[in-house]
Amino acid sequence: MQDIELKALQCYERNLEYFSKSHQKLLKKIQVFDIPETQKKFIPHYDLEYKENYFDVKEIATGNYLYATNSIEYSNKIADSINFKKDSNTFSGLKDYILTASQLKQVKKRSTLKGTTLKDILPIMNYSLQLAPNTSTMKKIDKFIFIGVALGLHITDINKRINSEEYLIIEDNLELFRLSLFTTEYYKLAINANLHFAIAEDETSFTFTMVNFLEGSFFNNRYIKYFHLATHSTSKIKLIQNNLASQNHITFPYDIQLEKTIRPLKRIKNNYKTIDFSKKFPESIISQKPLLILAAGPSFLKNLDFLKKNHTKFIIIAVTAVLKTLNNYNIKPDIVTHIDGIETEGNSCMIHFDGFNVTKFLEDTILIFGTHTPDSLLNMFNKKNIFFFEGATYYFNNFGTLSTPCIGSTSAILSLWLNAKNIYLLGLDLALDQETGATHSVDHLYNETYDLGNLTEIDYTISLRENIIPVKGNFRKTVYSTPIFLVSIRSLYGNIKFIKDSSQTIYNLNDGAYLQNTQSQNISDINVETLNTINKKELYYTLYTVINDKARNYLNDSEKESLKKRLINANTILKQLKQYEKQKSKRFINEVSYLYDLLGIVSSILKVKGREGDNISAIYSSYFQYTLPYIIDIINTKEIIKTMYHLQKIDAMFINGCRRIIKVYIQGIEEFFTTP
Numbered sequence: 001m002q003d004i005e006l007k008a009l010q011c012y013e014r015n016l017e018y019f020s021k022s023h024q025k026l027l028k029k030i031q032v033f034d035i036p037e038t039q040k041k042f043i044p045h046y047d048l049e050y051k052e053n054y055f056d057v058k059e060i061a062t063g064n065y066l067y068a069t070n071s072i073e074y075s076n077k078i079a080d081s082i083n084f085k086k087d088s089n090t091f092s093g094l095k096d097y098i099l100t101a102s103q104l105k106q107v108k109k110r111s112t113l114k115g116t117t118l119k120d121i122l123p124i125m126n127y128s129l130q131l132a133p134n135t136s137t138m139k140k141i142d143k144f145i146f147i148g149v150a151l152g153l154h155i156t157d158i159n160k161r162i163n164s165e166e167y168l169i170i171e172d173n174l175e176l177f178r179l180s181l182f183t184t185e186y187y188k189l190a191i192n193a194n195l196h197f198a199i200a201e202d203e204t205s206f207t208f209t210m211v212n213f214l215e216g217s218f219f220n221n222r223y224i225k226y227f228h229l230a231t232h233s234t235s236k237i238k239l240i241q242n243n244l245a246s247q248n249h250i251t252f253p254y255d256i257q258l259e260k261t262i263r264p265l266k267r268i269k270n271n272y273k274t275i276d277f278s279k280k281f282p283e284s285i286i287s288q289k290p291l292l293i294l295a296a297g298p299s300f301l302k303n304l305d306f307l308k309k310n311h312t313k314f315i316i317i318a319v320t321a322v323l324k325t326l327n328n329y330n331i332k333p334d335i336v337t338h339i340d341g342i343e344t345e346g347n348s349c350m351i352h353f354d355g356f357n358v359t360k361f362l363e364d365t366i367l368i369f370g371t372h373t374p375d376s377l378l379n380m381f382n383k384k385n386i387f388f389f390e391g392a393t394y395y396f397n398n399f400g401t402l403s404t405p406c407i408g409s410t411s412a413i414l415s416l417w418l419n420a421k422n423i424y425l426l427g428l429d430l431a432l433d434q435e436t437g438a439t440h441s442v443d444h445l446y447n448e449t450y451d452l453g454n455l456t457e458i459d460y461t462i463s464l465r466e467n468i469i470p471v472k473g474n475f476r477k478t479v480y481s482t483p484i485f486l487v488s489i490r491s492l493y494g495n496i497k498f499i500k501d502s503s504q505t506i507y508n509l510n511d512g513a514y515l516q517n518t519q520s521q522n523i524s525d526i527n528v529e530t531l532n533t534i535n536k537k538e539l540y541y542t543l544y545t546v547i548n549d550k551a552r553n554y555l556n557d558s559e560k561e562s563l564k565k566r567l568i569n570a571n572t573i574l575k576q577l578k579q580y581e582k583q584k585s586k587r588f589i590n591e592v593s594y595l596y597d598l599l600g601i602v603s604s605i606l607k608v609k610g611r612e613g614d615n616i617s618a619i620y621s622s623y624f625q626y627t628l629p630y631i632i633d634i635i636n637t638k639e640i641i642k643t644m645y646h647l648q649k650i651d652a653m654f655i656n657g658c659r660r661i662i663k664v665y666i667q668g669i670e671e672f673f674t675t676p
Contacts, residue, residue: 093221120657148232429512
């Protein structure tokens with residue numbers, strides 16, 4: 001018995017030594033149990049007991065055992081249950097699109113990168129799905145998730161069976177995980193595998209862990225196997241699914257990123273003004289008056305009566321999706337914001353401007369747009385009133401950037417940069433209507449309604465909009481949201497804490513998601529009697545002067561030189577792609593040779609960094625994250641024969657996409673310098 005205790009203690013100490021080198025944050029969590037002050041207050045809930053040649057965990061309060069059986073035999077059975085089937089206990093890291101032959105033919109005919117059709121990805125996806133469907137078998141499991149640890153014995157046994165390269169280990173109970181350090185040799189597991197730990201993590205910290213797990217070897221994200229321990233809650237399964245659905249290359253595909261990178265040059269070329277957000281605006285009327293942001297969430301229409309009575313007492317920033325409603329009640333916004341540039345039929349942002357005279361309605365309104373905004377919208381307005389902001393393109397030196405996933409959150413961050421002191425958010429719910437399941441106010445053109453009756457159901461499909469997840473509520477303990485809303489919630493969390501200072505207060509008026517660094521306030525508690533009516537005509541001229549003073553409509557000589565360096569970087573990438581194509585004979589000798597060359601060209605392109613390289617690198621990163629997992633899946637599918645033949649075909653599609661991206665990028669920059 002003493003030998004067993006000594007071995008367990010040595011295992012614990014070696015695990016701590018490993019954590020001290022590789023997982024210091026986790027070590028600090030565990031060491032809480034060893035602090036004398038904490039030990040005095042800590043009431044243990046579990047006890048590690050050695051029974052008949054195996055360990056078990058006893059719940060002290062009830063006397064019940066976690067395993068209530070031989071834990072070694074139990075763990076062996078779990079390991080035996082793990083198979084290599086793609087459709088068994090598997091998460092998919094990608095959203096599949098199944099095309100008909102006719103649709104695929106149409107996609108292949110298009111040579112330019114307009115719209116959001118993923119046209120360079122769909123042929124690769126289609127070829128891979130036909131060749132390696134999700135009913136086939138993997139040769140190797142490269143990534144694996146353990147949801148629940150208990151004593152961790154099954155982790156070691158499963159590793160012996162699958163020998164994965166990367167593991168995500170999840171346990172919500174810190175005390176239980178600490179006990180596993182006596183029985184599971186994590187330090188040995190880490191010799192041949194990369195370990196990610198999500199131990200007692202909340203939603204935010206779990207997201208960071210999950211992102212690291214997904215991004216490190218993104219090419220292995222096609223199928224991710226998992227095992228869910230029955231004694232562990234299912235809450236993390238929903239969070240895993242949410243994080244898969246909200247990966248950057250899914251929310252902002254490569255073709256959208258390419259358009260967002262090139263289109264600003266056309267705006268600058270046409271002498272549109274871009275606002276400098278490198279510093280907060282000087283104090284102005286914006287700082288002196290309350291500022292109300294109107295977005296299109298469910299709370300917007302529910303509080304319309306308040307808005308009708310009090311809109312003249314606020315500076316109003318409105319997103320374009322609420323303009324029709326505001327027009328109906330002659331509530332003229334002082335600033336209008338917009339970032340959507342999509343004009344695809346059935347998903348066009350231009351539908352928000354149909355049915356009323358938007359030009360007349362907004363003739364005395366400041367328009368602050370993202371540079372992705374389409375020409376058809378710009379042409380509706382007086383160019384003088386239009387101002388752009390950069391979205392991580394950095395064409396203007398040190399101008400700062402406004403880059404958030406949705407226009408509501410963009411407007412909130414904009415108000416902080418404008419140096420507003422009292423900011424009120426209305427319609428920025430970032431959650432479903434908790435009674436009806438609606439995503440937006442009922443008059444919103446793209447409002448959807450969800451069934452809130454199946455909230456406990458686990459969804460294993462990738463969907464930005466269909467998965468429902470619980471989040472902390474602004475007025476309620478919990479509200480239900482979607483992955484696409486959660487992306488904005490996280491963006492606000494990161495941006496607000498960075499930009500907001502102690503003189504600024506953000507009031508969240510919505511019956512939606514809780515937003516960190518904001519104050520929850522019922523709209524009825526706003527003391528409107530103390531607010532004075534604002535002369536909106538005078539306000540327009542004042543706002544114009546304040547914003548125009550912080551804007552510029554041209555690139556200076558230094559900025560043009562920086563743009564030329566981007567062109568040099570792009571031509572270097574084009575040369576690398578041509579060199580890669582010349583090595584065909586060498587590349588397709590075997591799978592090892594092919595992977596070496598493939599990952600080599602990917603690595604070379606992604607190494608382009610800095611102000612003149614980050615944009616094209618990010619575009620390619622998005623493209624690679626969507627394409628490489630399908631290519632690797634062909635190599636990793638047991639049923640496929642003539643693998644090299646298929647790799648030749650799919651590699652040609654992959655390189656065609658790479659070439660098209662860089663040519664569109666080069667053309668966009670060259671046109672800035674050459675087009676009259």
